[in-house]
Amino acid sequence: MVWQTLKLSLLVVSIATIVISVAGILLGYLLAKREFRGKNLLDAVLTLPMVLPPTVTGYYLIILLGKRGVLGRVLYDLTGWTVTFTWIGAVIAATVIAFPLMVKSARAAIESVNADYEIASYVMGRSEIETFFRITLPLASRGILAGVVLSFARAFGEFGATLMIAGNIPGKTQTMPLAIYEAVVSGEDEQAKWLALILTGIAVVVVYLTNRLSRPRRVD
Amino acid sequence: MVWQTLKLSLLVVSIATIVISVAGILLGYLLAKREFRGKNLLDAVLTLPMVLPPTVTGYYLIILLGKRGVLGRVLYDLTGWTVTFTWIGAVIAATVIAFPLMVKSARAAIESVNADYEIASYVMGRSEIETFFRITLPLASRGILAGVVLSFARAFGEFGATLMIAGNIPGKTQTMPLAIYEAVVSGEDEQAKWLALILTGIAVVVVYLTNRLSRPRRVD
Amino acid sequence: MLKARFKKHLGRANSRALTIDVDLKAAQGITVLFGASGAGKTTILRAIAGILAPDEGRIVVGDEVYFDSAAGIVIPMQKRKVGYVFQNHLLFPHMTAEQNVLYGIRTGVRRNPRERARELLLMLGIEKTADRLPHQLSGGEQQRVALARALATDPSVMLLDEPLSAVDVSTRSRLLEEIVSIQRRSRIPFLYVTHNHSEALRLGDSMMVIEKGRVCQEGSPMEIFNAPRTASIAKVVGTENMFVGRILQHQFEDGTTIVGVDSCRIAAPLNALPVDSRVTIGIRSDDILVSLERLTQISARNVLEGVIKNIFIDVDKTELMVSCGIDLKVSVTRSAVRQLNLKIGSTVFLLIKARSVHLLE
Amino acid sequence: MLKARFKKHLGRANSRALTIDVDLKAAQGITVLFGASGAGKTTILRAIAGILAPDEGRIVVGDEVYFDSAAGIVIPMQKRKVGYVFQNHLLFPHMTAEQNVLYGIRTGVRRNPRERARELLLMLGIEKTADRLPHQLSGGEQQRVALARALATDPSVMLLDEPLSAVDVSTRSRLLEEIVSIQRRSRIPFLYVTHNHSEALRLGDSMMVIEKGRVCQEGSPMEIFNAPRTASIAKVVGTENMFVGRILQHQFEDGTTIVGVDSCRIAAPLNALPVDSRVTIGIRSDDILVSLERLTQISARNVLEGVIKNIFIDVDKTELMVSCGIDLKVSVTRSAVRQLNLKIGSTVFLLIKARSVHLLE
Amino acid sequence: SVSNEILVSAAISLKDCFEEIGALYENETGVKVRFNLGASGLLQKQIESGAPVDVFASAAERQMNELQSRGFILTETRRNFARNALVLVIASSSELGINGFADLIRPEITRVSIGNPKTVPAGTYARQALTNLQLWDRLQSRLVLAENVRQVLDYVARGETDAGVVYASDVVSASGEGIAVAAYASDELHDPIQYPIAVVKETKARDNARKFVDLTLSPAGQSILKKHGFLSAN
Numbered sequence A, B: 001m002v003w004q005t006l007k008l009s010l011l012v013v014s015i016a017t018i019v020i021s022v023a024g025i026l027l028g029y030l031l032a033k034r035e036f037r038g039k040n041l042l043d044a045v046l047t048l049p050m051v052l053p054p055t056v057t058g059y060y061l062i063i064l065l066g067k068r069g070v071l072g073r074v075l076y077d078l079t080g081w082t083v084t085f086t087w088i089g090a091v092i093a094a095t096v097i098a099f100p101l102m103v104k105s106a107r108a109a110i111e112s113v114n115a116d117y118e119i120a121s122y123v124m125g126r127s128e129i130e131t132f133f134r135i136t137l138p139l140a141s142r143g144i145l146a147g148v149v150l151s152f153a154r155a156f157g158e159f160g161a162t163l164m165i166a167g168n169i170p171g172k173t174q175t176m177p178l179a180i181y182e183a184v185v186s187g188e189d190e191q192a193k194w195l196a197l198i199l200t201g202i203a204v205v206v207v208y209l210t211n212r213l214s215r216p217r218r219v220d
Numbered sequence C, D: 001m002l003k004a005r006f007k008k009h010l011g012r013a014n015s016r017a018l019t020i021d022v023d024l025k026a027a028q029g030i031t032v033l034f035g036a037s038g039a040g041k042t043t044i045l046r047a048i049a050g051i052l053a054p055d056e057g058r059i060v061v062g063d064e065v066y067f068d069s070a071a072g073i074v075i076p077m078q079k080r081k082v083g084y085v086f087q088n089h090l091l092f093p094h095m096t097a098e099q100n101v102l103y104g105i106r107t108g109v110r111r112n113p114r115e116r117a118r119e120l121l122l123m124l125g126i127e128k129t130a131d132r133l134p135h136q137l138s139g140g141e142q143q144r145v146a147l148a149r150a151l152a153t154d155p156s157v158m159l160l161d162e163p164l165s166a167v168d169v170s171t172r173s174r175l176l177e178e179i180v181s182i183q184r185r186s187r188i189p190f191l192y193v194t195h196n197h198s199e200a201l202r203l204g205d206s207m208m209v210i211e212k213g214r215v216c217q218e219g220s221p222m223e224i225f226n227a228p229r230t231a232s233i234a235k236v237v238g239t240e241n242m243f244v245g246r247i248l249q250h251q252f253e254d255g256t257t258i259v260g261v262d263s264c265r266i267a268a269p270l271n272a273l274p275v276d277s278r279v280t281i282g283i284r285s286d287d288i289l290v291s292l293e294r295l296t297q298i299s300a301r302n303v304l305e306g307v308i309k310n311i312f313i314d315v316d317k318t319e320l321m322v323s324c325g326i327d328l329k330v331s332v333t334r335s336a337v338r339q340l341n342l343k344i345g346s347t348v349f350l351l352i353k354a355r356s357v358h359l360l361e
Numbered sequence E: 001s002v003s004n005e006i007l008v009s010a011a012i013s014l015k016d017c018f019e020e021i022g023a024l025y026e027n028e029t030g031v032k033v034r035f036n037l038g039a040s041g042l043l044q045k046q047i048e049s050g051a052p053v054d055v056f057a058s059a060a061e062r063q064m065n066e067l068q069s070r071g072f073i074l075t076e077t078r079r080n081f082a083r084n085a086l087v088l089v090i091a092s093s094s095e096l097g098i099n100g101f102a103d104l105i106r107p108e109i110t111r112v113s114i115g116n117p118k119t120v121p122a123g124t125y126a127r128q129a130l131t132n133l134q135l136w137d138r139l140q141s142r143l144v145l146a147e148n149v150r151q152v153l154d155y156v157a158r159g160e161t162d163a164g165v166v167y168a169s170d171v172v173s174a175s176g177e178g179i180a181v182a183a184y185a186s187d188e189l190h191d192p193i194q195y196p197i198a199v200v201k202e203t204k205a206r207d208n209a210r211k212f213v214d215l216t217l218s219p220a221g222q223s224i225l226k227k228h229g230f231l232s233a234n
């Protein structure tokens, strides 16, 4: 049971982290480099999922994506499929909740890169995409990696919104944090401790490895 | 009532954000600049409050700080005062939950600063503290400000751990997210919507203003 | 062929730092941009590369229009084929020297880019630094990597902003030859910014002096160094003797104009300025000959008697300060000092051809 | 007084880039560090400033021990009173020019720091840039701000790493005088890194040539430029004529040693090397005199007949390439060219004093 | 707590009626009452950790039993002040024709939500009822466990689940929008749904706390509870 929960948690968090990283870096880049009206407002609005209690965010997600939701209805009418109570719902919830972390971190990291290097790359005839991957991203890597780690941690621990949209179907959509919460509230302290230990253990290992990864190559 | 809740929320989040910022920047600096055994492990462990469900974090906080807690007992024996069910408890909860955001962001931002500038400052006879405030901090300001904004948002929205340690006592320890939670759970949808609107409105304004603040002075 | 004619205001509207207003043509060959610090040389290069958009004007390289404010054309920098050695190098800090150079090689252009990169590093004498990151390189090594990277780009126009300012004389001398030979082979215009006379002379097929954002003199380097048109150009190019005087008389039969500077009468080439106008004249210290006797059978129009007040001994020239009513710097070889037994206090005669006296605007 | 004796290995253990191993003393006055790019000049300054800890050795300034590996003393850079003009400027990008200079002024030292900052900016001719951020400054302006900032620090030792490489000749000339006068007033040791001969000559009370991390020659700049001790020093300091030859005979009565280079016999100062040893000799182009007649009543030990193969005209010197068995570069003034009517193909006699022929190691 | 103020930790489902009873209490005694509302399990944990609570009102007996057995409440003050009934709810727009619990096993029914039996009292009772109806095992794959009753109602009202099991009082308080009661579970199917209340042992306002407990049991208190859909204690 624990194993299944863990497997699901890892699946959900892996996909969510990848989605968040890709989309977050992209959006962070646009916010850092492009000027458009309402840019800072957009940035501010993007942090909302952090401010609202996850349950409330989850509630809004249902309103949007549920079987009778604004988008969910269209999807259901077309395919007969709905995202609620599926592990994909858990991925969506985790993604939405942790996304602001990535966008903010990526934007700040990209804005901190000395633009002269990007200019030098352009002058050498390199496209914006190539410059982004070979110059901007490596030079912003510290901040971006911090964002990835934060998003990972947040997504890994997410359960309020997840619970709402993915439901708690034992063995199907129950993630680790949910299991821990359940154990704590129902007074199964031993179980809770064990689960928490596993969860934090995994998180610590992942974060630790990422940290090592981002350590500057020692040069003198 | 709403006004009081809001006032409390703002008080809690202000203090928490200040504490988080100061302590987080300091710790981020130490992690960035000092070498010591288990540094990256410490960094990893510090992200834990993000991974555990806030309620669980709150539960552990109570075990630590409650009247019968490891630390709380000492405090109680000495002063007859306990942190549970006080607004200070809410500050502690928000601080603990949002702290990792600041530490990670600050560490990454500080590590991204070209150390040559700090060296130049030292060579000019400036102390580490002076160099930190006048060189490192301004040059890392983007990433650090992103961390502050994220921490603010997270602290502002925090309710799981707060509920546990500070309780949900209207007019005393009930913050905005708790009020929203309460309204949602007890089916007061109208009330919930209004509260959510106020909460998000304030968050958007604060984040927006911070964004404007951190905008580079346009120079050509 | 590069044609650039544009205006650009720098600084805030209320406190203009500088207005660039140039019209320059650079043919195939090396065109030197010479000018004091802050004259606007880098800004001109940046506009050509597209890093900075002029307020108005037109920039054409070959038959490609890079910029045309009238036609609304602004080709982005990625599309301009410009090689650029930045004044502050701008080596990518996360790439080794070799990777930096490789990055300069346009994808698909070379069959074996690694070989080309190695070749360039070897040519510039920094092959040993190939695997080092920029912060592990010395200043001169960094500069050479930047040069290699720019040379790697196979551009339509090459912009070099003081590319050899940080290397030693002997390396510089070798690299100057390499730069010339690369230019000759590539047959594209090189714009070369420098503060160094001998670089200008050795490289420059032509030269432009930039002053306060404008091209204020154009010609071959030798021409300009010999005959700077204004006092400030003279200062920039280093004409040592400059005086303000008045036109005393025109000697039409002689083809000379006599200029009075303090108590001295100096013959200059004939000009059309009214008598009594104030003029500035410049005399290069190198154009003055020293003799111990008052020579008369000589073509030099000016023979001034004076006393040596000081002797400056420098590795590549020895300078005398001779007082003859006015103080003149005179450049001589050390052997001449020995042969003529020149000492402080010696009386000497200075011979200056009229043609060596330049009227400056 | 600065005394620095230390070793420092650069690069990874398995692929040493360079080992610095120096023992240098710099008295009050300006000591020039001269050397090819990559010789280790910057690294030496960094070690003195405390940016880099030597592997072993001892560094003392005045009576303060900055570093002593034996005694385990490592004074942190904050506590060393060092003024440093960094080769890459390192202006703080978030501070204006004036703020950068103000930052250099140690707190509490000056009564009116703002005035002092303005004064320095004015002295360096960049007062107008006071309110600009570094990225709004030209390369030369940035360099001058860096210089002003270092001068502002009131240090016990001043380290200047090519502080004038990016400014024009006329500004440089003025600033050299300022630097000298500041040094004279402050009475502290200045270590001045440069690649430029005339800077070295005009500033250097003494000079050290750095080669591969070692001090390979010490003396006054003039001494070293005139008599470089090894071929590689000669190359760095720019001795134009170098030949490999063999000792033919020692003429004890004359005080000369005859060196054979190809078919030429050249008289050099007497030395103790065995006959037939291979030696390298160097002759500065400036030390050769040109005559149209074969002079005999002259002190020069070497009179070589040759033909002018080429004439290079440069702004500050004209060089002849004369073939007389060996090819010699000869420096003459332009007036001499005119007076003697020197042309390619002319036959000339070169006069070289034995003392001007340097045996290089 | 200060002597003229008491703090009542109450299950969040009691919010509305306790606020009314609280107003009454303040009128009668002049003592201020504050509420700390949350899930019963969390409230229990708070009390165990020494939170300064005077009165605890739980939505289920289990939490009270645990506190009692560990000596955190004054046993003699413990009372059951209300009961509740379990109902099967469906969306009022539902066309599945669900009329009773037995209908839940019909193949077209795909999702049924109940409270998480481990954390939500209503869920615990729902499990008992379904088990007794021999439905629990067969419904396993259709169950969606919610974290609170409100969530069950949301699911049902928004059509995410075909039916749900909640308390009768919840349907009243939820302003009933979009919800219809399909069936009541008879009392024998589950343990009595009792709402216990007790004074916390560490209270410093034992008398005032006692008065609050008494008030909930008084006719005035009971009528307020009844108004909100609860059943009387006995």
Ligand SMILES: Nc1ncnc2c1ncn2[C@@H]1O[C@H](COP(=O)(O)OP(=O)(O)OP(=O)(O)O)[C@@H](O)[C@H]1O
Pocket (backbone or CB within 6 Å): B219, B220, C010, C011, C012, C017, C018, C035, C036, C037, C038, C039, C040, C041, C042, C043, C044, C087, D129, D132, D135, D136, D137, D138, D139, D140, D141, D166, D167
């Ligand atoms: N963004 C800017 N805002 C205000 N002034 C500027 C800006 N950029 C350049 N300037 C000013 O314009 C002038 C010309 O700058 P530029 O960099 O073109 O000079 P330069 O000729 O390259 O000088 P140097 O030889 O010192 O590199 C300088 O005085 C500089 O301070």
Ligand SMILES: Nc1ncnc2c1ncn2[C@@H]1O[C@H](COP(=O)(O)OP(=O)(O)OP(=O)(O)O)[C@@H](O)[C@H]1O
Pocket (backbone or CB within 6 Å): A219, A220, C129, C132, C135, C136, C137, C138, C139, C140, C141, C166, C167, D010, D011, D012, D017, D018, D035, D036, D037, D038, D039, D040, D041, D042, D043, D044, D087
């Ligand atoms: N951290 C390092 N790792 C490896 N090699 C290094 C490192 N730092 C410097 N070097 C090498 O040591 C040599 C000396 O460097 P240094 O910067 O002292 O030279 P320099 O004399 O100042 O040269 P320049 O005149 O070009 O500035 C160079 O070849 C450089 O590549």
Ligand SMILES: [Mg+2]
Pocket (backbone or CB within 6 Å): C041, C042, C043, C087, C161, D138, D139, D140
């Ligand atoms: Mg420039």
Ligand SMILES: [Mg+2]
Pocket (backbone or CB within 6 Å): C138, C139, C140, D041, D042, D043, D087, D161
């Ligand atoms: Mg250097």
